[in-house]
Amino acid sequence: MIQTSQTATMSARDVCKTFHRSNGWFAKPSETRALQGVSFDVEPKEIFGIVGESGCGKSTLARVLVGLENQDSGSLSLGGRKLFGPGMADVPPVKRGIQMVFQDPYASLNPRMQVGEAIAEGLAISGMARSEREDRVAETLSLVGLSPDAAQKHPFQFSGGQRQRICIARALVMEPEFLVADEAVSALDISVQMQILNMLLDLRDRIGLSIIFITHDISVVEYLCDTVMVMYGGKAVERGKTADVLDNPQDSYTQTLISSVPRL
Amino acid sequence: MKFDFLNLKFIIGAFLLGFVLFLALFGNLITPFTANKQSLMDSLLPPLSGGHILGTDHLGRDILARMISGARVSLAIAASVVVISGVVGVIVGALSGYLRGTWDLVTQKIVESFWAFPPILLAIAILAFFGQSLTNVILALTIQRWIPYSRMSRAQAMVLRSLAYVESSRVMGGGLAWVMRRHILPNLMASAIIVGTFSMATAILAEASLSFLGLGVPPQIATWGGMLAEGRSYITRAWWLAVMPGVGIFITVLSLNLLGDWLRDQYDPKKTLNLI
Amino acid sequence: MTLSSDTRPADGTIAGQNAAPVLSARNLSLYIREGRNRIRIVSDVSFEIAAGEFFALVGESGSGKTMIARSIMRLLPASMLEIEGDLEFCGKSLTSLPENRMRALRGGAISMIFQEPMTSLDPLMPVGRQIEETLELHSDLNRRQRAERIETLLTDVRFAEPAKVAAMFPHELSGGMRQRAMIAMALANNPQLLIADEPTTALDVTIQREVMEIIQRLRRKYGLSVLFISHDLSLVHQYAERVGVLYGGVLMEAGPERDVIGRSAHPYTQALLNCAPGRRVAGERRRGIGGTVPSPRDWAPGCRFRDRCERADAACANSEIPVKDLSPEWRAKCLRPTE
Numbered sequence: 001m002i003q004t005s006q007t008a009t010m011s012a013r014d015v016c017k018t019f020h021r022s023n024g025w026f027a028k029p030s031e032t033r034a035l036q037g038v039s040f041d042v043e044p045k046e047i048f049g050i051v052g053e054s055g056c057g058k059s060t061l062a063r064v065l066v067g068l069e070n071q072d073s074g075s076l077s078l079g080g081r082k083l084f085g086p087g088m089a090d091v092p093p094v095k096r097g098i099q100m101v102f103q104d105p106y107a108s109l110n111p112r113m114q115v116g117e118a119i120a121e122g123l124a125i126s127g128m129a130r131s132e133r134e135d136r137v138a139e140t141l142s143l144v145g146l147s148p149d150a151a152q153k154h155p156f157q158f159s160g161g162q163r164q165r166i167c168i169a170r171a172l173v174m175e176p177e178f179l180v181a182d183e184a185v186s187a188l189d190i191s192v193q194m195q196i197l198n199m200l201l202d203l204r205d206r207i208g209l210s211i212i213f214i215t216h217d218i219s220v221v222e223y224l225c226d227t228v229m230v231m232y233g234g235k236a237v238e239r240g241k242t243a244d245v246l247d248n249p250q251d252s253y254t255q256t257l258i259s260s261v262p263r264l
Numbered sequence: 265m266k267f268d269f270l271n272l273k274f275i276i277g278a279f280l281l282g283f284v285l286f287l288a289l290f291g292n293l294i295t296p297f298t299a300n301k302q303s304l305m306d307s308l309l310p311p312l313s314g315g316h317i318l319g320t321d322h323l324g325r326d327i328l329a330r331m332i333s334g335a336r337v338s339l340a341i342a343a344s345v346v347v348i349s350g351v352v353g354v355i356v357g358a359l360s361g362y363l364r365g366t367w368d369l370v371t372q373k374i375v376e377s378f379w380a381f382p383p384i385l386l387a388i389a390i391l392a393f394f395g396q397s398l399t400n401v402i403l404a405l406t407i408q409r410w411i412p413y414s415r416m417s418r419a420q421a422m423v424l425r426s427l428a429y430v431e432s433s434r435v436m437g438g439g440l441a442w443v444m445r446r447h448i449l450p451n452l453m454a455s456a457i458i459v460g461t462f463s464m465a466t467a468i469l470a471e472a473s474l475s476f477l478g479l480g481v482p483p484q485i486a487t488w489g490g491m492l493a494e495g496r497s498y499i500t501r502a503w504w505l506a507v508m509p510g511v512g513i514f515i516t517v518l519s520l521n522l523l524g525d526w527l528r529d530q531y532d533p534k535k536t537l538n539l540i
Numbered sequence: 541m542t543l544s545s546d547t548r549p550a551d552g553t554i555a556g557q558n559a560a561p562v563l564s565a566r567n568l569s570l571y572i573r574e575g576r577n578r579i580r581i582v583s584d585v586s587f588e589i590a591a592g593e594f595f596a597l598v599g600e601s602g603s604g605k606t607m608i609a610r611s612i613m614r615l616l617p618a619s620m621l622e623i624e625g626d627l628e629f630c631g632k633s634l635t636s637l638p639e640n641r642m643r644a645l646r647g648g649a650i651s652m653i654f655q656e657p658m659t660s661l662d663p664l665m666p667v668g669r670q671i672e673e674t675l676e677l678h679s680d681l682n683r684r685q686r687a688e689r690i691e692t693l694l695t696d697v698r699f700a701e702p703a704k705v706a707a708m709f710p711h712e713l714s715g716g717m718r719q720r721a722m723i724a725m726a727l728a729n730n731p732q733l734l735i736a737d738e739p740t741t742a743l744d745v746t747i748q749r750e751v752m753e754i755i756q757r758l759r760r761k762y763g764l765s766v767l768f769i770s771h772d773l774s775l776v777h778q779y780a781e782r783v784g785v786l787y788g789g790v791l792m793e794a795g796p797e798r799d800v801i802g803r804s805a806h807p808y809t810q811a812l813l814n815c816a817p818g819r820r821v822a823g824e825r826r827r828g829i830g831g832t833v834p835s836p837r838d839w840a841p842g843c844r845f846r847d848r849c850e851r852a853d854a855a856c857a858n859s860e861i862p863v864k865d866l867s868p869e870w871r872a873k874c875l876r877p878t879e
Contacts, residue, residue: 094437
């Protein structure tokens with residue numbers, strides 16, 4: 001049975017990241033300060049929303065958390081275990097216990113690999129035997145609502161929503177303590193989006209998954225997240241229980257953001 | 265991937281290349297003569313006389329037998345050049361595009377400096393320096409030919425590295441070797457095969473040019489380029505000496521270009537333009 | 541009636557429904573060629589857009605909404621996109637119009653904005669120069685008049701310094717600014733109909749609101765009709781006057797916004813509204829819609845939505861689904877529409 005640790009709290013402190021772009025040999029390189037000291041805590045079994053507009057740093061934060069990008073400074077710990085911080089080498093991605101689901105379900109799966117192979121990739125890298133991998137793949141497929149025979153098919157045989165389920169299965173099979181979902185439903189049709197959102201809620205209830213859900217869509221945050229952090233210009237401008245933040249935003253940017261959302 | 269085998273480019277290209285390959289492999293069954301057997305009595309016999317299907321040259325050697333030897337040399341050299349340069353080019357380029365940084369900077373400088381030399385001049389220099397031999401011809405032709413592969417692979421690897429499935433592989437612990445083997449290299453194969461097909465055609469031309477200049481493989485081995493050079497002085501008296509190897513080069517290069525063209529069409533994403 | 545832009549009401553009032561529609565589609569079907577096959581991607585769609593009206597076509601991917609927009613502009617050659625049925629612009633058939641007359645309409649009386657403005661702006665030309673080009677093509681303004689017009693247009697889309705923006709290249713503008721520049725260009729020749737294909741999908745919500753407000757303001761100012769293509773029900777709810785809901789190339793429900801979205805009758809519209817995320821009480825789940833959007837290659841006779849519909853039964857599979865009038869302006873293509 002796929003299980004996740006239900007006791008780990010994630011704490012990030014003062015995470016900073018600046019991108020430098022070379023403008024040729026003689027020009028001054030330009031700087032983008034993507035993260036300027038972001039701190040937050042996520043409780044076990046919590047769905048934590050990070051919301052903001054393009055360029056606010058939310059995707060960079062996701063990439064730093066899973067180890068796809070190196071932070072400049074700051075620290076991150078998971079249930080007392082330090083993942084990065086001053087005076088230590090960064091824990092490599094696979095050892096962090098944080099997995100990621102990406103936005104584009106079409107670019108997320110190698111078209112040449114069978115679905116079962118794709119899901120088991122992480123297990124294969126860690127050296128698990130084939131028969132054991134196959135069992136785990138079948139189990140995970142049913143967890144995300146797909147039939148076990150999906151393992152023998154290729155990604156092109158699946159719709160966007162089904163592919164996103166496969167990507168979630170690929171992340172879950174690693175038994176992560178945290179799942180980071182970066183705009184994981186933005187590219188989906190709305191009828192399918194709701195299926196995935198409900199599935200994430202179910203996964204939290206059934207296997208105690210903690211989720212960091214990154215999105216630009218306030219109404220998705222409202223539906224899915226227990227707590228929310230609003231980011232603007234590389235900083236966290238507001239943080240709190242979702243209902244509190246949405247009903248009574250304190251920060252002026254949060255107020256503008258919430259009032260701009262068209263409502264049904 | 266569905267290949268359209270009824271395409272005229274494929275049919276003609278495959279037929280011509282098949283014909284050349286057949287000659288190279290089984291040509292000895294057609295003619296009783298050997299490539300270097302001289303018979304001054306029979307010199308400059310026109311085609312279809314004295315049992316010589318394509319005639320004889322100024323030393324009475326059977327042209328068909330020499331053509332067969334030339335086909336072997338040309339195809340073997342071109343194939344080795346294409347395979348070696350392909351493997352080197354794809355690996356260097358894929359690493360450049362995937363790793364970026366210092367490795368990329370250094371290899372790009374090497375690529376640029378190699379590219380700045382006129383190819384035939386570089387090949388001549390290498391042969392003059394190391395001496396004429398089969399291996400040195402292959403080396404001389406490979407030294408620049410890996411560059412198109414590396415450029416193509418670098419560009420594609422740069423796109424691939426930012427794809428979500430490659431990043432996801434990294435998050436799951438995939439190291440350089442794993443990501444290369446599972447995700448990057450398989451995606452480069454199609455383009456590498458297309459580049460290779462065209463490159464094979466130019467390699468055959470280049471080998472012929474070197475032999476024509478007397479810089480190719482040692483002169484005791486019959487090659488199309490060498491035959492062309494020898495036949496040049498007899499062109500007014502015995503046209504077949506120069507024309508036969510010329511035709512050999514022509515149909516081989518044509519067939520490879522047709523096949524390369526066809527392959528490129530097959531892999532062209534525009535072929536499956538999707539409006540839905 | 542002529543096709544020139546002077547025929548629309550000068551005072552900009554929104555014409556009543558008895559006036560001739562600016563655009564009418566009657567039994568519009570679209571086919572695309574795929575090898576030797578002809579695949580129907582839009583079936584029998586009929587709708588009208590009155591002068592000054594904001595009409596929204598809502599649908600998920602594969603619903604055919606974008607192809608309908610392209611067919612009006614005839615952006616794809618007949619060899620790729622076949623049009624059946626009638627498309628009329630101000631009473632003139634667009635389907636039989638020769639290509640040169642159609643060219644005069646495009647960017648003239650009918651213009652279009654897209655989801656990604658970067659692809660419709662020439663990266664090598666300053667914004668002002670691009671607007672000027674459409675003016676040169678469709679009007680006989682002289683150089684000075686053109687310059688004035690460009691300034692008015694850029695001011696209309698809320699650029700504080702129009703002269704500065706006119707000299708800028710597309711890559712120097714942000715996404716929202718590009719979309720505004722695109723709107724200015726689309727409006728250059730006083731179109732009667734603006735087709736907006738998901739114009740705000742790639743934009744942030746705060747910018748989206750800005751762009752939508754600009755479209756609304758210009759619509760009032762110039763009496764412009766808008767065909768708005770979107771997948772976003774809440775956006776449509778906020779801005780549209782009339783709505784058509786597409787699913788699988790079929791117009792499932794159409795009518796005034798307050799009916800279609802306010803008290804929808806078609807099970808698909810209802811289900812779609814139920815898919816919109818938002819506040820929920822702990823433990824509660826929106827139902828959403830099970831299954832996936834079918835591909836045009838897999839369409840079967842009967843109702844396209846029946847596999848995912850909770851109200852479907854055997855009758856939905858084999859009969860031709862009738863269009864039911866729920867009010868003079870409101871109709872649904874369903875055997876069992878409900879209030």
